[in-house]
Amino acid sequence: MTADTVDNPTKTFKYSFPTCTNEDVLFKLEVPVQIPHEGSTRELVQRILNMFHIPVYLEDDLNEKLAEFVAEETKNFHNDRDEKLLNQLKTSEINVEGIIKNWEKLFKDNVMEFAEQKGTSDEEVFAAAYHKLVHSPALETILQVENSYAKTVTNMLKNRDEDIEKLTQRQTEEMDEKMHLLKLSTTDDQSSELNDDINDLARRHFDEQSLVTARWGSQIDALCQTQRAQHRTWLMNTLDEYQTTSALNTPSNSPLATFSPERLMTPAMAPHQRMEESFTIHLGSQLKQTHNIRIVAMDLLDLCTVQHVDNPTEASRRLQTSLALYSGELSGVVLLAPSGAPTAPAGLHAAAAASADHHFPPLDVQLKDIADRIKEPLEARNVQRAGSGTGSGSGSRGGRLSAGDVYVTRHSNLADAHLVFHLVADDAALRSGDITSRHPAILGLRNILKAACCNDVTTISLPLLLRHDLDEETTAAWCGRRAELVLKCVKGFVLEAGGWGGAELRTLQFAAPPRTAPALFMALAHHLPEIFRLSNPVKVKPPP
Incomplete structure (x- = not known):
């Protein structure tokens, strides 16, 4: 006996019952039954009744006895078989590798027969081709092509704005007259x-x-679609060339090679100096993880906007974004969104429209798709809240997104972000009031960090005060309390992320509003070493 072939034995089922005329005289019945019995015992009983002309009143008793017999013999069969197989395994009589290969073959045959025949999609092929080429000598060529496409779109947007401005000026003059x-x-x-x-x-x-x-919108959409198709065709042809020749010539007029290091930061190109502080921290009690924490006074939309197409400094930002597009080191940014239907700030719309996205759908298409996908979940949530008496808030009526909800858009043409997490934070308490760690917006941050860890996002930027601006109501004391709450909650969420699996959040960037005063910024930055454990070098005095 081996693990591959096991004979099924036949057992004799014995049953006796008294005759109608004399109870002392028993009618004995013997029926061979194959163990394990693959059929129904009730069906076998009916066949026995008809074949041997057994009285009908014995059907229930016969069925009970036969079922007990089959169950007992099946258990004995499995016990004997398993005991013999274990003994053969101990004595190395069983070919384990052969069994594994046989099961593997059977599994593959079953999958090939019944699984859906689905090949690699065009999007997956394009993603693999792009990822291979950006890590090859073709990188600068790809950036140059994308740069030329962006120039064309920018020029068309400029012509659109000039045309609309001239029309508006003419109409204003006519109306004034x-x-x-x-x-x-x-x-x-x-x-x-x-x-x-x-x-x-x-x-x-x-x-x-x-x-x-x-008219202009139609022309811009047509241009982006044409560029998208041309870019994909050119990229696949470039991949074929690279695989054939194993080398590509880097063009001499590459946007990354035509500028000397001295010209990279000329006064006209130098970015505005921001207030920022960076720290290296350790999180975890036993297995410590190192993270980079950065606090900076800036507009988070700056991470999305490419300021100058011909600026080599901006080109270097696009280079890093392109290299990490199809990798396990994605970058994300958290933007606050209003309640209601999914929408995006005007600055993000302008940044996304400045060049064609060759990898993901346009921003408007993504937002429309999100709005269609969330209809049923929002209706189910509204019904649940109405049933529990918690759906009286205006933010939960009519299929509207409410504080704490999150939706995500994907991008390949932004400066320093692949993903934008839109956190709905249209709440009066978030504007000026004090909130707790159980506020929906704080829980929304937890969901964002969890999604980031589960989807290979290793760098994320978020608003420190859950606000993008400051006003008269935001005092220094209020800013300090809000920053302390957000930092403590994020620290707890990152510690919790260790059990979520996936990527490790290596870089956390907290953005204070750009108009933050220097004294207030230093006060906010002072919270970081108080809340997080910094990684400081140990100073050892030399021996005397």
Whole structure:
């Protein structure tokens, strides 16, 4: 006997019952039954009743006895078989490798027969091709091609803005002329006629503005779609060339090679000096993990916007973003969003529209897809809240997103971010009031960090005060309390992330509003060494 072939034995089922005329005389029945029995015992009983003309009143008793017999013999069969197999395994009589290979073959055959026949998608092929080429000598060529595409889109956006500005200026002059005539009118009839003309002119102006905006929007969309198709075709052809020749010539006019180091930071290109502080910290009690913590006074949209297409400093930012696009070291940024339908700030729309996204759908398409996907979950949540009596808030009615909800958009054409986490934070308490660690926005941060760890995001930037700006109501004391709460909660979430699996959040960047005063910034930065354990070098005095 081996593990591959085991004979199924046949056992004899014995049953006796008294005859109708004399109870002392027993009618004995013997039926061979194969163990394990693959059929139904009730069906076998019916066959026995019909074959041997057994009285019907014995059906229940016969069925009970047969079922007990089959169960007992099946248990004995499995026990004997397993004992013999274990003994063979101890004595090395069983070919374990052969069993494994046989099971592997059977599994593959089963998968090939019943699994859905699905090959690699075009998106996966393109992603693999792009990832291979950006880590090859073709990197600078790819950046140059994308740079030229971005210039074309930027020029078209500039022409659109100039066209709309000229139209607006002409319409303003026409409206001012009509309004001037209205002031000079002397009779009611003239005023009434001029009012009608002004209304007609306003309607005509609105139609002209709508027509021009739609025309330019259609042209820009067509340009981006054409660039997307051309870029993919060129990239796949470049990959074929690279695999054939194993080498690619780097162009002499590469945007990364035409500038000397001295020109990289000329006064005209030098970025605005920001207030920032960086720390290296350790988290964890036994297995410590090292993280980089950075606090900076900046607008988080600066991480999304490429300021100058021809600036080599900006090109270097795009280089790092391209290298990490299909890797396990993604970068994310958290932007605050209003309640209601999924939307994005105007600055993000402008940054995403400045060049065609060759890898992901346009921002508007992504937001529309998110709005369609969240309809059913929002309706289910509203029904649940209504049933529990907690859905009275205006933010939970009508399928609206409320504080703490998060949606994500993907990008490949931003400066320093691959993912944008939109945290709904349209709440009066977040504007100026004090909140607790159980506030929905804080729990939304936890969900963001969890999603980041589970999706290879190793660098994330988030608003320190859960606000993008400051006003008269935000005092220094309030800013200190809010920063302390956010830092402590994020520290707890990062410690908790150790059990979530996935990527490790190596860099955390906390952004204070850009108009933060220097004294307030230093006070906020002082919270970091108080809350986190810094990684300081140990100073050892030399022996005397």
